[in-house]
Each structure stands twice: as C-alpha cells, then as structure tokens.
Amino acid sequence: MLNGNVKLYAELGELARYLDSAMKKIAEVGAPMVANGAQLPQAAAHLLDLNKMTEDGTLEVMRLAELIQDNRARAAKELAAVVSTLEAVDCRTLATRLGKTAQELALDDKHLMDIMTALSFQDLVAQRVKKLVTIVEDVHCKLLELVVVFGLKQEGTAPETQGKADEMLKQLEASKSTAIKQELADELLSEFGFK
Amino acid sequence: MPADPNMKILVVDDMSTMRRIVKNIMKQLGFPNVDEAENGKDALDKLKAESFGFVISDWNMPVMTGIELLRAIRADDKLKALPVLMVTAEAQKENLVEAIQAGVSNYIVKPFTAEVLQEKMNKIFK
Numbered sequence: 001m002l003n004g005n006v007k008l009y010a011e012l013g014e015l016a017r018y019l020d021s022a023m024k025k026i027a028e029v030g031a032p033m034v035a036n037g038a039q040l041p042q043a044a045a046h047l048l049d050l051n052k053m054t055e056d057g058t059l060e061v062m063r064l065a066e067l068i069q070d071n072r073a074r075a076a077k078e079l080a081a082v083v084s085t086l087e088a089v090d091c092r093t094l095a096t097r098l099g100k101t102a103q104e105l106a107l108d109d110k111h112l113m114d115i116m117t118a119l120s121f122q123d124l125v126a127q128r129v130k131k132l133v134t135i136v137e138d139v140h141c142k143l144l145e146l147v148v149v150f151g152l153k154q155e156g157t158a159p160e161t162q163g164k165a166d167e168m169l170k171q172l173e174a175s176k177s178t179a180i181k182q183e184l185a186d187e188l189l190s191e192f193g194f195k
Numbered sequence: 196m197p198a199d200p201n202m203k204i205l206v207v208d209d210m211s212t213m214r215r216i217v218k219n220i221m222k223q224l225g226f227p228n229v230d231e232a233e234n235g236k237d238a239l240d241k242l243k244a245e246s247f248g249f250v251i252s253d254w255n256m257p258v259m260t261g262i263e264l265l266r267a268i269r270a271d272d273k274l275k276a277l278p279v280l281m282v283t284a285e286a287q288k289e290n291l292v293e294a295i296q297a298g299v300s301n302y303i304v305k306p307f308t309a310e311v312l313q314e315k316m317n318k319i320f321k
Contacts, residue, residue: 113223127284
C-alpha cells in the first residue's frame with residue numbers, strides 16, 4: 001500500500017512537472033504570438049481603408065465617364081441637328097459624311113458603358129476584403145481567448161513585436177501620416193530651387 | 196409583356212459603386228426612373244411605400260440580405276408578382292438553386308456587362 005502511494009506521488013509529481021514545463025513552453029511561444037496578434041485590428045483597419053480607397057477611385061472614374069457620356073449626348077444632338085439642316089439645304093454629301101461621323105462617335109458610347117461596368121471589380125474586391133477582415137477579427141478573438149486561458153499577457157509591459165509583419169504595419173501607418181500632397185511637394189521643390 | 200420604359204426600378208446594393216453602375220446601365224438601356232436602396236430592409240420599406248415595376252438586388256448585404264428580401268417579396272400578397280433580378284458575386288450552384296427556389300426571376304453573376312443585363316431583362320419582360 002505504502003509502495004503504491006509513493007509510486008502515485010511520483011507519477012503525480014512527474015505530471016505536475018510536465019504540466020509546468022508545457023505551460024512555460026506555451027508562454028514562450030504564445031507571448032510573441034499574442035503580441036503580433038495585437039496588430040491584427042490595425043491590419044484589419046488597413047484592409048478596410050483599401051475598400052474606401054478603391055471606392056473613391058471608382059466613383060471618380062464613374063463621375064468622369066458620366067460627364068463624357070453627357071457631353072457626347074449633347075454633341076450627338078447637335079450633329080443630328082446639323083445633318084437635318086444640311087439635308088434641308090440639299091447638301092447631301094456633307095450630311096451623309098456628318099451622319100457617318102456621328103455613327104462612329106456613337107461607338108464610343110458602348111466603350112464608355114464597358115468602362116463603367118468594368119468598374120464593378122471594386123464591388124468584388126470590397127466583398128473579398130470584408131471576408132478577410134472577418135477572418136482577421138476571428139483570429140484576433142481566438143488569440144484573446146488564449147491570453148485569457150493561459151494568462152500570456154504580462155501586465156504593465158507593452159507587447160514586443162518584431163519581424164516583417166511589424167515592419168509592414170509601421171510602413172502602412174507611416175504612409176497615412178507622412179504621405180505628402182502635391183502642393184507640399186511643390187513647396188519643397190521650390191525651396192530646393194525647382195521652378 | 197415588354198418592359199415599360201417609365202416603370203420605376205429599385206436597385207438594391209450596399210455598395211454605392213454598384214448602385215451607380217446599375218443605375219447608369221438602366222439609364223442607357225432607356226429606363227431613367229431608378230431608385231436605390233442600401234439593403235433588403237430599406238428596399239422592402241420602399242417597395243411597400245411606393246409602386247415599383249422591377250427590382251435588381253445584390254445578395255450579400257448587411258441588415259437584410261438579397262435572398263431574404265426576395266423571400267419577403269414573394270411572401271407579400273401585394274408584392275409577390277414583382278420581377279426580381281439578382282445581380283451577385285455569389286456564383287455557387289447552391290446559391291443559384293436557393294434563389295430559384297425562393298422565386299427569383301433571373302440571376303446575373305458579377306462581373307457582368309450591359310448586354311447581359313439587357314438580355315436578362317428581355318427574358319423577364321418578354
């Protein structure tokens with residue numbers, strides 16, 4: 001019986017040491033993982049910025065395409081009126097040539113429409129980005145669960161991050177605040193003697 | 196029955212770019228009377244408040260999805276005959292089957308062209 005107890009204590013001791021060592025290993029591996037995980041909300045925000053940027057660009061192209069469409073519609077109307085006038089004064093050759101020109105110009109209406117529909121790529125990109133953001137947010141939640149379960153976060157210390165992810169994120173952040181507008185670039189250029 | 200060029204069309208999409216694209220195509224196809232809604236719920240409110248002749252809806256939208264909107268339309272005695280065209284990035288066979296079972300009038304997979312939209316409209320309003 002005594003022998004049995006000693007063996008049981010020895011086994012329990014071994015198990016406790018194993019658990020302790022496993023916890024230390026998880027903490028070792030988990031801490032940097034959690035620190036990197038803290039960057040995920042920022043990364044998700046940058047992804048959503050992409051949506052905004054492509055949306056703005058797409059709307060601007062559309063605005064310009066619509067302006068061209070309207071101008072062309074007005075020009076086509078004018079041309080039709082000129083053709084009618086020319087026919088009325090019996091300038092048939094000129095009227096035919098102008099009519100042909102108007103037909104050729106009308107072909108561009110289809111190209112303009114194709115440009116507009118091609119811009120639907122923005123919607124497809126945005127939908128995929130939204131799905132990626134959902135995945136990133138989900139991974140972040142799982143990492144937070146790890147923090148809670150294994151107590152990986154050390155109070156009072158800022159998470160130490162390193163590697164490519166950190167560097168990229170810093171670059172993305174910097175591009176937001178340090179990107180200069182053309183006016184400022186021109187100002188700097190003129191300070192350096194560029195006219 | 197051919198489509199009435201004066202009919203009111205409702206374009207439902209959470210992306211402003213897509214609403215504008217579809218609106219522009221409809222204008223070019225000779226249907227200038229187009230209204231917009233950002234999601235199924237917004238669309239359903241508009242459909243109950245005003246009279247529309249045609250709905251073009253996306254599938255993936257917040258608040259109320261396109262398929263939920265379609266089911267709500269088909270379940271409503273006053274709206275159930277309204278033609279609904281789904282224009283969506285959901286290109287799985289199961290999505291199409293689900294939409295057909297829910298009573299969709301036709302289905303377009305993004306990205307699409309003006310010709311495809313016209314062809315589908317011609318089929319719906321033949």
